[in-house]
Amino acid sequence: VNRRELVQALLAGGGAACLAGCAALRGAPRTATVVVVGGGFGGATAAKYVRLFSQRRIDVVLIEPSAQFVSSPLSNLVIGGTAQIADLTRSYASLRREHGVTIVRDRAVGIDAARKVVALARGDSIRYDKLVLAPGISLQFDAITGLAQAQAAGTILQAWAGGPESVGLNRQLAAMPDGGVFAITIPESPYRCPPAPYERASLVAAYFKNHKPRSKVLVLDANQDVVAMGALFKKAWADLYPELLEYRNHYKAVAVDAKTLTLSFDVQEDVRADVLNVLPPVRAGEVALHAGLANVNSRWCEVDFSTFESRVAKDIHILGDSIQAAPMMPKSGHMANGHAKVAAAAIVAELQGQAPDPQPMLTNTCYSFAGPDEAMHSAAVYEYASAAKTFRPVAGAGGVSAARSEHEAREAKAWANNIWADLLA
């Protein structure tokens, strides 16, 4: 923690600090500290917006082990070979430079909710007034026999958090001979980013079409049908990849054999492929699990949707893919960005002795590429229903694209650039 920088940031507030300062003078701790665990779509947004909404009156410490932000949205383009990981990588420096967020490059390993302390992997600990947990997901490797070893050996990748595995999977596809089979298995919903596996299958099919036309994509889905944008994906597959891509429902993977690259299922016959992308079920991020915050089936963290405060522990707010979502709320980066703003507003209001916003709203857009140059979307607007204490889609709003288009592919890339800036710049 760079104290000189914190003091400078507070002094630099000047007149603006006076305006915001009144509430702080009345009741809140003079310099409250919000600690944010995780610098993804939820956590980075929370760090920035606590600083914005408090007019820099509240100190924010962001704990993140990675040197740089790497986006999972758009990472399927890296797997399909039409984008580089560098295109999806952004610096955390602007959070410090522009917003005075203190960045601690470490991993949070434990939470003492009674003492309000976060323990870090390297042995330090940080005290908080409010803790924001945005730890993403953890993969349940034990749900599929043999997968943990195959993953550790680098034979069967998931690429479910962007970054190096996206590049690794792209290399496996590049090394596969023409005429080979790529099989992707999809876990039962809910999982992170509902359309992503179908987008990935589409982009791998596009790569095969252009480079290895005798090859095949097998989509093996544990669900009874395509989970998101089903009609749009099926039309794209029929139009663009009729011989190349085959979709099979009710295929729940239970085991892998890394030597023979064979998949076993609960009911269906075994399937062999040349490149496997096996996506196990997911649940809340590890630090949330270890802290006992995943109170829903030991998988998800229940929160008060008006503040995103944990239902288990006071002063711990949980965002993004780790939460037990309200019905019709997908686990997406865009949603996590929205959760973070509702939580940041509620945290700032509470620390400044004010009531939280009684009517928070959320929006969501999920863009999916059907090929490198065509995309479609799903969108929704949510309002907080105070009687039911949940978010509900606003009736009549939202929907999906009428058809995939090149226009939406350009929009998808613009969306990515703007949301990355919204959470970091």
Place this chain on the structure above:
Amino acid sequence: LLFCGCAVAGSTAAAHVRSLAATCAACHGTDGRAVRGSAIPSLAGLSREYFVARMRDYRDGTLPSSIMQQIAKGFSDEQTDELGAYFAARR
């Protein structure tokens, strides 16, 4: 301190509008300032009247769009007007 007190009065309503506007920021940039050259337009500095009229056109379907016709229907007249005033004040 008297001056400060005035600023705090009504701040819950101001905070609500600020949070409402933050839902637009994911696509249109923080405070409606999109990344330079973005295919998605900035909202900061648009006149209140223009913003409200465009949102109404999206809702009615008179202005064709991929996404905004679906998003605009999620906001009431009052919210749309509040958003228009908020973005008009970001210059």
